[in-house]
Amino acid sequence: MDKITNDDPETRGQQLWVMFALAMFLVATLNWYAYVREPEVIEVRQLLEYKNEVVKVEGTLISWVEDPYASGDDRVDAIIDDGTGVVESRWYRPGNMPPIGTTVTVMGDVIEYDGRIWIQSLGAGAMEWTSSDLPDVEVLAIADIAQDPASYVGEVIQLTGFISKSITPDATFTSAYLGDHPNYGNSEHQMHLIIRSAKGEWIEATSKVEVQGILTYQQRDLRWSLQVQGPEILVDRNHIVNIPQLDWNAEATWSYQSGQTVTMTGVLTTTSEDWALYGPSGTSICVLPTDEDRQADATESMHNTLQTVEGRLLWSETKAGWCIDANEATSPTLVNPETPINLLAMLSADPVGMVADPDTTYTLSAYIKYAVEPGVENEEAYFVDSASYSPGWTTVAVTVPGPRSAWLESGQNIIANVSVGWDDEDMRIRLTVHDYTLGAVPSARTLLWDDGATQWSYARDQNVLLNGRAEFTDNQWLLFRDGSNESVALNLQGQAIGVDEYHANQSMTWAGRLRQVQSDDGMSLVYTLDQADVLDSDGDGLGDTLEQNIGTSTTSEDTDDDGETDREEHVNGQT
Structure with a gap:
């Protein structure tokens, strides 16, 4: 020891080598202790005190997700609740997962980043449990x-x-x-x-x-x-699933069967790479056949024949329309659109990750909550998960791009490619719509005079129907309630038939868009019907109410099929 501590120049080199050897031995001893010692079992609420240390947490497994971002990672994100708090375990190269409700012990490094904390685990032995830990179900x-x-x-x-x-x-x-x-x-x-x-x-x-x-x-x-x-x-594979048949006359409801196996009957065309099925009114839907279908068509042509096809109804991104895929949805261009509630569930699971990845797009099938008028600028709007109000419906804030040449109607189905972002001004998550396809326009909503202004406000900017009698008063057209002075202003569409001599002074069903504008004196808000005219379902120039009165059809412009329209016959009869 004296040789180590003295200052003799002859022994100084020996002293340095001995000190180096002692330091290496000490480091090795500490590493060995860190390796063999059992990590401490702590409570979730204590995690912040053990940042960057290896710990164990014992609690109940309440959920888990394998490969949470569908990126191919060999990873499971598990949620553990020990009664003092909840922690996420990001388990890489995981082993088998126990049932939900199992009491497990998880070991890993405590990681804290950007305000979030989790346990990072590695290897099959990072989560342990025994048969006695399994839940009573x-x-x-x-x-x-x-x-x-x-x-x-x-x-x-x-x-x-x-x-x-x-x-x-x-x-x-x-x-x-x-x-x-x-x-x-x-x-x-x-x-x-x-x-x-x-x-x-x-x-x-x-x-x-x-x-x-x-x-x-x-x-x-x-x-x-x-x-x-x-x-x-x-x-239960013994239960027989009833396969729904799509209705050509209800295209607006096809989205309800998104992802389902469906059948549809129509005239099949097989000349192009992608086949198509045509309905009675000329409406078509693309069909993706199997190789067996193509071989059968080559043996005996099915082109322009009446066929019933079966496959999975999915949205085609390349065609921006619905397709029936007989290949179990293996086409890379087909997607099953997310719903607002599913997208919100994904946001709930990883809000920071989704907001931080604005380049990722999602295909969303939803409904427009409030009508959005045409315009050149981007417009803030809301998507919901049902066509009409229901308790607890899910609402998502969105930005719809401009320019828009047509109205986005309340309750109209929309399939949109969206990305997730953060709205600094409103302090909320907002979806940015990049492109979209609209479904059929919903039927006009019937208004009643007795409902009053408050109930009418729920139909603002929507297409509506209202019964009344049109009169030209004080240089403007007004629609009066029968037997009353109650009225709304009419902004007539071009060539409106509701004010011609054949419809004048009669109570009719009027159609138009309900708008709320300032009164002339600027002191109140009043309702108007924009693009107003009498309801003419068959487009023959006679209002539905008038046709019901004279006995002609409201669904055929030539009721007696004699080559002369109902209006022509009515005009000739009047003259």
Whole structure:
């Protein structure tokens, strides 16, 4: 020891080598201790005190998602609740996952970044549990939950029912309803499901399934939800799924069957690479046949023949229209559009990640909440998940691009490619619409005079129908309520037939867009009917009310099919 500590120049080199060897031994000893020591089991609320350290957390597995961003990562994001808080475990190269509700012990590094904290785990042994940790599962009926949902909150339960919509194989975060009858209208109870992690195969709408998960209350939507895992959904293959047939006359409702296997009958054309099916009015839908279909057509042509086709109804990004795909949706140009509630669920799972990735686009199928008028500028609007108001409907703020040459009608279906961004001014997430395709224009809404101004405000900017008698008063056309002085101003469309000699001084059903404008004195708001004219369903120049009075058809411009329109016959009869 004296040789190590003295200042003799002859021994100084030896001293340095000995000190270096001691330092290396000390470092190796500390590394060995760090490797072999058992990480400390801590509570979730203590995580911030252990940043960048290896710890263990013991709690209940309440959900998990495999490959959360569908990027091909060998990763599972698991949510653990230990009673003091909830933490996410990002588990790379994971092992098998236990059922929801299992008590697990997770080991990993505590990571804190940009205000978020999680445990980063690696390898199959990073999550441990034993058979005694598995949950006790209570088998219930949906009706049991409906009677007293609060008594089952936080418990692991098992339900059997019929799923409301088709689930895509790669849907890592989606939602659906579980009913006690395959048909929605006959179902007495509906249990909302939040489905995490991809199933890996299609689940057909109205399939009979068995699900297991934890019941929670969603404060935002004011409803109960069952949190389930896609891979754990069991499908009863013995249950026969009824395949719906699409109606050519109800194109506006096709989006309701998005992702489902459907059938459709029409005239099939097979001359192009992509086949098409035509309906009675000339409407068409693209058909993507199998190789077997093409071989059958080559053997015996099916071109211009009446056929019933079966396949999955999906949206074609290249054609901007619906297609029936007989190839189990393997075409890369076909997508099953997201719904607002699914997109919000994805945002809830990773809001920072989605906002930070504005270049990613999503195809969204939704409905327009309030009408948006034509214009050259971008316009703020809202998308909802149903055509008309329903309690708890999901609303998403959007920016619609300009220029727009046509109205976006309230309740109109829209399929749009959107990206997710942050609105600094409103402090909210907002979707930017890049391009879109509109569905059929909804039917005009019937107004009643007795409803009054407050109820009318819900139809503002919409196409409406209103009964009344048109009169020209004080240099303007007004529509008066029968037997009353109540009136709204009429801004007539060009060549309006409602004010000609054949419709004058009669009570008629008028159609137009309900607008709210300032009065002439600027002291109040008044209603007007823009682009107003009498309702003429068949376009023959006679209003529906007049045709009902004289006995001609409101759906045919030539009721007696003699080559002379109903208006021509009426005018000739009057003269």
